Amino acid sequence: MKAHLLILCVVVTGRLTAQEAPAKQPAPDPIAFHVLAESVVKKADGGTVTFRQVAPPAVLPVAPMSAPAPQQPTAAQMERLRRVAMKEQQHLTISATVYEGGPTLLSWSCGGKHKLLAWSNVDFRFLPDWASVETESAVYSFLKTMRPAVGLTHKQTAQMRLLPTEENPTFVMLDGRMPVTAEEQHAIAGMTALHDYYQTNHEMLMRRYAQQQSDQAAREQEDHRAPPPLPKHEVIHFWPLPKPAQTNVRGVKNEGGTK
Numbered sequence: 001m002k003a004h005l006l007i008l009c010v011v012v013t014g015r016l017t018a019q020e021a022p023a024k025q026p027a028p029d030p031i032a033f034h035v036l037a038e039s040v041v042k043k044a045d046g047g048t049v050t051f052r053q054v055a056p057p058a059v060l061p062v063a064p065m066s067a068p069a070p071q072q073p074t075a076a077q078m079e080r081l082r083r084v085a086m087k088e089q090q091h092l093t094i095s096a097t098v099y100e101g102g103p104t105l106l107s108w109s110c111g112g113k114h115k116l117l118a119w120s121n122v123d124f125r126f127l128p129d130w131a132s133v134e135t136e137s138a139v140y141s142f143l144k145t146m147r148p149a150v151g152l153t154h155k156q157t158a159q160m161r162l163l164p165t166e167e168n169p170t171f172v173m174l175d176g177r178m179p180v181t182a183e184e185q186h187a188i189a190g191m192t193a194l195h196d197y198y199q200t201n202h203e204m205l206m207r208r209y210a211q212q213q214s215d216q217a218a219r220e221q222e223d224h225r226a227p228p229p230l231p232k233h234e235v236i237h238f239w240p241l242p243k244p245a246q247t248n249v250r251g252v253k254n255e256g257g258t259k
Contacts, residue, residue, distance in 0.1 A: 001038055002055055011058070011092070014045065018229070029056060031074070032057075033052065033055070033057060033237055034054055034055040035052050035053070035054050035211075036053045036054060036055060037052070037053040038050060038051065038052045038053070038181060039051050043157070045229075045231050047231035047232045047233055047234070048231075048233045048234070049233075049234045049235075049236065050233070050234070050235045050236065051236050051238070052236065052237050052238070053238060053239065054237050054238070054239050055239060056239045056240070056241075056242070057239075059121060072247045084134065084139050087134070087137060087138050087139050087140070088137060088138040088139070089138070089139050090110055090111075090138055090139070090140050090141070090186045090189075091110070091111065091140075091141045091143070092108055092109070092110050092140060092141070092142050092187060092190045092191070092194075093108060093109060093142075093143050093144075093145075094106060094107075094108040094124075094142055094143065094144045094145070095107040095108065095144075095145050095147055096124035096144055096145070096146055096147065097147045097148070097149050097150075098123055098124055098125050098146070098149060099152065099160075100120065100149070102122075102123040103119055103120065103121060103163060104119070104120045104121075104122060104123060104189070105117075105119060105156070105160075106118045106120055106171065108191065109183070109187055109207065110151075110183050110184070110187035110190055111183050111186070112184040113183070114183075116173065116175070116184060116187050116188070117173070117174040118171040118172055118173045119159055119160050119162065119163050119171060119172050119174065119208070120163075120165045120169070120170070120171040120172075121164070121169060121171070122169045122171075122209035123169055124144065124146070124197050125146070125209065126198070126202075126205045127142075127144060127194070127198060127205065127211045128144070128204060128208075129144050129145070129198070130142065130143055130144070130171040131142070131144075133190075133193045133194055133196075133197045135189075135193050135215075138186075138189070138190075138193075140189075140190040140193050140194070141149070142190070142194060143178040157158050158233060159172075159174055168199060169195040169199045170195060171191060171195060171198075190210050200236075
């Protein structure tokens with residue numbers, strides 16, 4: 001017994017909501033398919049999937065695509081790119097836990113295996129999840145993740161009290177040792193640059209955070225008021241592709257296949 005491989009081409013022609021068409025009447029096909037067979041599968045949410053076996057169309061439907069117009073960088077952007085390219089590039093990964101009142105427990109590194117630990121008087125919720133800070137000698141890129149706050153130990157509470165009461169952004173190392181490796185020195189320099197960035201842009205960061213919170217609350221309220229999604233109705237067209245010509249051991253094509 002010979003085994004035959006059947007190759008099918010599948011096209012999903014459209015998705016409709018219950019408001020756009022009746023549940024059992026999918027929209028007309030955008031292409032004049034010759035339907036050979038049809039079956040409808042009902043979904044649990046009230047929607048349907050209609051499978052239509054059709055004769056191979058003369059031209060396969062292709063969705064139109066439009067390429068976005070390329071945007072040329074401005075002169076100021078080009079100047080900054082040239083300036084940044086001449087400086088040392090450093091990447092820091094930061095894990096931040098914000099406690100009540102604003103102090104943040106930090107764990108971060110700059111390419112090294114050893115993570116540095118510190119308390120900061122900066123509320124890191126106001127800082128973006130990704131930022132790039134440029135100094136005179138380097139460009140520091142930061143990737144921040146937030147961790148949920150848990151109960152503080154007596155040792156952590158005592159360490160947190162070491163933070164200066166001054167308003168200027170600052171951080172206090174917890175391990176009590178000086179950074180010795182190049183990665184640790186870059187990590188300290190980068191964290192210092194990030195605190196300087198916070199001090200310089202404090203008002204802007206506060207406004208942006210407040211706007212983000214307001215937008216999030218509005219989205220949640222809108223989602224709460226929104227009705228449940230309507231059932232969707234999909235139509236799937238499929239047809240077998242022509243059997244490719246086979247070549248025998250002598251390199252001669254057999255249009256009908258080997259016997």
